[in-house]
Amino acid sequence: MGKEIKVCEFGVTFHTAHGPVSAVRDVNTVFREGEVTGLIGESGSGKSVLGMAILQLLPANARIEGSCLYGDTELTALSEKEMEQIRGNEIALIPQNPVESLNPVLRIGRQLTEAMTIHAPGKKAEAKQRYQDLMSRLGFSRPELVSRQYSFQLSGGMNQRMIAVLGLMNRPVWMIADEPTKGLDAILRRQVYEVLQEITMRDTRNMILITHDVALARKLSQKILVLYQGEILEQGTVADVLDHPAHPYTRGLIGSLPKNGMKPIGQPLKGREDITGGCVFYLRCPQATKRCRQEHPRESGLENGRKVRCFLYE
Amino acid sequence: MTASAFRPLSGYSEPMGIVKYMGKRLLTLIPVLLGITIVAFLLGTGAPGDPVEAILNRDGTQIVSPEEYEIVKERLGLNDPIPIQYIKWLRNAMTGELGQSFFTNKDIREQMAYRLPYTVRLALLGLGMTVVFGIGAGMVMAIYKDRWPDRILRTITTVMLSVPGFWIAILMILIFVEQLKWLPTSGLNGWKSYIMPGITVSVSTIGVCARLTRTSVLDELGRQYVTVASAKGMNARLVAIRHVLPNALIPITTFLGNYFAGILGGSTIAEVIFNIPGIGNYAIDAVKSRDYFVVQAYVLFTAMVYVVMTILIDLIYLAVNPKIRAGERVE
Ligand SMILES: Nc1ncnc2c1ncn2[C@@H]1O[C@H](COP(=O)(O)OP(=O)(O)O)[C@@H](O)[C@H]1O
Numbered sequence: 213m214g215k216e217i218k219v220c221e222f223g224v225t226f227h228t229a230h231g232p233v234s235a236v237r238d239v240n241t242v243f244r245e246g247e248v249t250g251l252i253g254e255s256g257s258g259k260s261v262l263g264m265a266i267l268q269l270l271p272a273n274a275r276i277e278g279s280c281l282y283g284d285t286e287l288t289a290l291s292e293k294e295m296e297q298i299r300g301n302e303i304a305l306i307p308q309n310p311v312e313s314l315n316p317v318l319r320i321g322r323q324l325t326e327a328m329t330i331h332a333p334g335k336k337a338e339a340k341q342r343y344q345d346l347m348s349r350l351g352f353s354r355p356e357l358v359s360r361q362y363s364f365q366l367s368g369g370m371n372q373r374m375i376a377v378l379g380l381m382n383r384p385v386w387m388i389a390d391e392p393t394k395g396l397d398a399i400l401r402r403q404v405y406e407v408l409q410e411i412t413m414r415d416t417r418n419m420i421l422i423t424h425d426v427a428l429a430r431k432l433s434q435k436i437l438v439l440y441q442g443e444i445l446e447q448g449t450v451a452d453v454l455d456h457p458a459h460p461y462t463r464g465l466i467g468s469l470p471k472n473g474m475k476p477i478g479q480p481l482k483g484r485e486d487i488t489g490g491c492v493f494y495l496r497c498p499q500a501t502k503r504c505r506q507e508h509p510r511e512s513g514l515e516n517g518r519k520v521r522c523f524l525y526e
Numbered sequence: 527m528t529a530s531a532f533r534p535l536s537g538y539s540e541p542m543g544i545v546k547y548m549g550k551r552l553l554t555l556i557p558v559l560l561g562i563t564i565v566a567f568l569l570g571t572g573a574p575g576d577p578v579e580a581i582l583n584r585d586g587t588q589i590v591s592p593e594e595y596e597i598v599k600e601r602l603g604l605n606d607p608i609p610i611q612y613i614k615w616l617r618n619a620m621t622g623e624l625g626q627s628f629f630t631n632k633d634i635r636e637q638m639a640y641r642l643p644y645t646v647r648l649a650l651l652g653l654g655m656t657v658v659f660g661i662g663a664g665m666v667m668a669i670y671k672d673r674w675p676d677r678i679l680r681t682i683t684t685v686m687l688s689v690p691g692f693w694i695a696i697l698m699i700l701i702f703v704e705q706l707k708w709l710p711t712s713g714l715n716g717w718k719s720y721i722m723p724g725i726t727v728s729v730s731t732i733g734v735c736a737r738l739t740r741t742s743v744l745d746e747l748g749r750q751y752v753t754v755a756s757a758k759g760m761n762a763r764l765v766a767i768r769h770v771l772p773n774a775l776i777p778i779t780t781f782l783g784n785y786f787a788g789i790l791g792g793s794t795i796a797e798v799i800f801n802i803p804g805i806g807n808y809a810i811d812a813v814k815s816r817d818y819f820v821v822q823a824y825v826l827f828t829a830m831v832y833v834v835m836t837i838l839i840d841l842i843y844l845a846v847n848p849k850i851r852a853g854e855r856v857e
């Protein structure tokens with residue numbers, strides 16, 4: 213039995229002062245071993261919430277629904293203490309917003325060491341050796357010096373690589389990388405791509421890559437999930453989804469890329485009042501019918517294990 | 527991949543940052559100190575009432591001859607122009623020579639040295655109680671946000687915030703001394719005598735400190751580094767102690783430092799109500815009898831306390847906040 217991550221009817225609801233907000237709904241997918249799965253979608257679509265729900269690192273007002281199997285362990289049934297054993301050790305995180313990810317009053321070396329000693333007390337020396345090796349590999353020329361600094365003394369690009377070092381400390385089985393290229397310029401994006409490439413080649417191939425950067429997802433992943441307003445609208449191999457998008461939203465998303473002429477996805481179309489219960493893409497969909505307005509589409513299976521949530525493929 | 531693609535480390539060095547920062551702080555304190563000495567001095571000379579008259583005619587029934595008056599005035603140095611008086615006073619004060627009380631003829635410096643330990647004990651007690659109960663309650667409120675421990679403590683701290691110290695003092699005397707007879711009223715008989723004064727000087731500060739800690743911890747709990755620390759597999763308690771608290775304490779240090787400086791300057795109300803012979807009591811007596819050398823010495827003392835505390839707070843700040851240590855700009 214491998215250690216794949218399989219989620220079923222997985223979802224997250226936030227209980228806010230204005231009532232419940234469903235951020236992620238009805239997600240069914242398998243993150244297969246040996247594969248990088250790209251989780252793409254525009255900002256606010258629920259990518260981070262989905263990733264953090266696997267690690268159960270959501271704010272106190274969040275409720276997780278459905279199942280998340282890690283190998284044959286049901287993560288949602290674990291106690292907090294058991295979950296702590298999984299985090300960092302089995303499934304690690306390269307968080308979004310690298311600059312805010314490290315504690316500003318603690319030296320970097322201490323924060324890296326701690327990632328290992330939390331799980332293996334007394335392994336301080338090993339931890340130091342480990343982060344020095346990782347830092348050298350990820351392009352820090354003076355690991356000893358950097359480890360004595362604070363995060364605010366590093367550039368954005370350095371912080372991004374530093375949190376990659378942090379995620380790798382315990383040789384995790386899985387890595388979740390959240391928006392690793394967000395807010396970076398072209399040179400730094402290339403650097404991050406190289407770092408991730410290096411990780412998939414030398415550390416772990418099992419990765420969930422959360423990104424709004426379709427080009428990055430294409431270069432690194434084997435499988436793609438397209439998220440829109442908390443639902444997976446399409447999933448399949450990179451070649452299928454990105455080169456032959458099936459869902460009208462995915463087609464719009466691919467068409468809006470710079471190399472495809474940057475045709476924007478339409479804003480909400482005229483005469484389509486806000487609905488609840490129909491397809492989440494109804495408001496902006498150029499091919500929507502009356503049915504899309506009233507009925508919620510289920511995922512339809514196509515060739516190659518591809519799944520599309522659209523009535524066009526029933 | 528090549529290392530050359532990455533930005534080299536900036537050539538910063540930590541000790542330089544500290545020296546520069548402290549140097550700047552000390553420079554700004556010089557005019558403050560000078561200004562305060564002038565105010566202290568003028569407060570004495572400008573106060574209503576004639577010290578010569580006060581000395582020679584304590585009960586207001588004597589007739590003072592002009593000759594007598596002149597002799598005393600000359601002895602007090604009051605014939606010099608005000609700036610000269612100030613410079614003489616400052617020079618003496620700098621050598622620790624604070625003069626004598628008009629009335630008791632006792633040496634002011636000796637008096638202050640005798641009274642200081644009482645005030646310091648009270649201040650330390652107040653600070654200790656504020657740290658333990660204020661920060662403690664604040665942490666509990668933040669951790670149990672909107673649940674019952676938070677709600678109860680929020681109500682309690684609001685009450686603490688809004689009742690005046692003297693009122694608490696009177697209430698405590700009524701309950702613990704008059705009714706239950708657990709504690710001595712006033713005067714000093716061992717540590718028990720400090721309980722009620724300690725509570726008097728710290729009640730409202732504990733309330734403020736708890737509120738401040740709650741807000742500060744909640745702010746920090748929402749920050750990304752907390753999630754990242756949890757993603758390492760660290761348990762919530764350890765994250766709170768190791769990661770959140772050091773950040774949350776930064777704004778609280780200033781508050782506690784200023785509070786401590788405040789009570790060191792004499793927690794007058796508590797000292798008077800409970801008859802503790804501290805600095806505050808000394809100052810009140812001096813003000814009542816227009817013993818203006820003592821008033822001047824007192825104001826000077828509180829100014830010194832302020833300056834020393836400012837430097838101390840800065841040093842503590844340096845210890846807890848690496849951004850300043852590195853010479854980084856902070857808001
Ligand atoms: N703490 C929260 N409380 C309420 N709603 C939240 C919270 N965090 C996220 N959400 C909701 O979840 C949605 C998805 O957020 P997120 O996963 O961060 O998007 P992204 O795809 O950009 O990573 C947001 O649009 C927001 O409505």
Ligand SMILES: [Mg+2]
Pocket residue numbers: 259260261308391
């Ligand atoms: Mg996100």
